[in-house]
Amino acid sequence: xxxxxxxxxVVTAAMFAYAPVMIAHADYESTMGLVQKVMYxxxxxxxxxxxxxxxxxxxxxxxxxxxxxxxxRVALAAAELTALFGLIVLVTGPLWARKAWGVWWVWExxxxxxxxxxxxxxxxxxxxxxxxxxxxxxxxxxxxxGTANVPFIYVSVNIWRTMHPMTTVVPTLQAGMxxxxxxxxxxxxxxxxxxxxxxxxxxxxRAVLDELYLAEEDRS
Amino acid sequence: MMRRLLVIVWLVxxxxxxxxxxxxxxxxxxxxPVKDLPPVDxxxxxxxxxxxxxxxxxVAMFYLWTIWRRLNKVETEMRALEQRQHRGGGR
Numbered sequence: 001x002x003x004x005x006x007x008x009x010v011v012t013a014a015m016f017a018y019a020p021v022m023i024a025h026a027d028y029e030s031t032m033g034l035v036q037k038v039m040y041x042x043x044x045x046x047x048x049x050x051x052x053x054x055x056x057x058x059x060x061x062x063x064x065x066x067x068x069x070x071x072x073r074v075a076l077a078a079a080e081l082t083a084l085f086g087l088i089v090l091v092t093g094p095l096w097a098r099k100a101w102g103v104w105w106v107w108e109x110x111x112x113x114x115x116x117x118x119x120x121x122x123x124x125x126x127x128x129x130x131x132x133x134x135x136x137x138x139x140x141x142x143x144x145x146g147t148a149n150v151p152f153i154y155v156s157v158n159i160w161r162t163m164h165p166m167t168t169v170v171p172t173l174q175a176g177m178x179x180x181x182x183x184x185x186x187x188x189x190x191x192x193x194x195x196x197x198x199x200x201x202x203x204x205x206r207a208v209l210d211e212l213y214l215a216e217e218d219r220s
Numbered sequence: 221m222m223r224r225l226l227v228i229v230w231l232v233x234x235x236x237x238x239x240x241x242x243x244x245x246x247x248x249x250x251x252x253p254v255k256d257l258p259p260v261d262x263x264x265x266x267x268x269x270x271x272x273x274x275x276x277x278x279v280a281m282f283y284l285w286t287i288w289r290r291l292n293k294v295e296t297e298m299r300a301l302e303q304r305q306h307r308g309g310g311r
Contacts, residue, residue, distance in 0.1 A: 016280075020273060035265035038272045045276070084283055092272040099263050191280060198287045205294045212301050219308075 002201075009194055015187040022183050027176030038096035042089060043170060044185035046114070048192045049085040050150050052078050053117060055196075056124070057147025060140035069207065072136055075143055077199035079124045081192060082146075086118035101163055109156040110164040117153055120146035 019040070029036035056078035062071040093111070094104040105111065120142065127139045157166045173181055 016277070033265060035268055037269055041272060041276050084279065088276055088279055091275050095268045095272045095275075099265050099268055195280075195283065195287070198284070198291075202287055202291050202294065205291060205298070209294055209298050209301070212298060212305075216301065216305060219305075 005194065005197065008190065012187060012190045012194060015183070015190070019180075019184045019187055022180040026180035027174060029177075032100045035096055035099040038092055040181055040184040041188070042092040042096060043181070044188040045085050045088040045092065047185065048188050049082055049089055049114075049117070050153060052082040052085060052192065052196075053121065053143075053146055053150050056082055056121070056143045057150075060143035060147075064137065064140045064144070072140070073200055073203035073207070074196075075140060076128060076203055077196055079121050079128075079139075079143060080199060081195055082121035083118065083125060084195075085188075085192070086114070086121055089114060090118060106163055108162040108164065109160040110153065110162050113149065113153045113156050117146060117149050120149065 023037050023040045026037070026040070028034065056075050059071045059075035059078060062068060063075060093114075097106070098104050124139050124142050124146065127135050127142060131138055154167065156162065157164050158168075170181070
């Protein structure tokens with residue numbers, strides 16, 4: 001994976017640079033016009049945020065069950081990325097809403113639950129940084145709780161009457177929009193995979209460093 | 221007689237309806253400057269779209285840079301520690 005990392009990063013950067021060309025050529029939506037094109041980054045970022053929250057929760061559950069430090073490293077990396085992609089969703093969404101809805105923010109179900117999901121991820125990171133001994137287990141429990149929020153975020157637009165587009169929008173995209181959307185989505189999924197790999201590697205190196213310090217302490 | 225007249229009027233009206241419906245919209249009697257539109261309609265979409273895309277680029281690049289920086293710091297510390305241990309073992 002280490003050898004493939006740099007070429008994959010270059011490919012992802014090239015895809016990121018080419019995505020706006022595809023988006024510019026995609027069909028305009030009839031009611032929102034140009035600003036609807038924010039959807040091509042906003043919706044895939046939302047998907048990545050939810051996937052990352054699930055990765056974090058599953059890895060945390062594994063850590064609680066098997067006490068596997070590798071699972072804890074994945075959970076920590078995924079939590080950081082959930083917060084990162086959540087921030088992207090929470091910034092790009094209002095930029096779209098300002099033009100489409102006339103307001104930056106509305107406290108409706110999808111937006112509020114996404115915000116809560118992001119707060120849980122940020123809360124996890126604070127617990128891990130300042131929680132002291134035992135914060136790994138406390139954080140893992142919080143991450144499992146955060147994963148339980150994911151299905152509610154997803155179905156909120158179908159259950160409650162909201163201003164946010166429903167989940168049926170993506171599967172029913174017309175041919176003129178579908179290509180650009182899935183290209184942008186693939187770019188963000190690849191970016192997520194690469195960032196997760198790099199972040200997990202960092203945690204692994206930190207664990208090695210801790211072991212080296214412990215070995216030195218034992219000798220002295 | 222009256223009944224026949226009513227039927228003729230009704231038929232003429234029915235025939236005229238589609239013709240009237242196909243009439244072009246009324247001509248513009250005055251121009252409305254953009255500044256007089258509601259605030260949402262005045263807002264240009266392009267800066268919002270560019271801001272959204274730029275934000276993703278900046279955040280992704282910044283995060284990648286923080287990982288690279290943190291990794292560099294850890295690896296420098298590891299090398300220093302290994303050298304210290306090596307020197308200690310040589311004595």
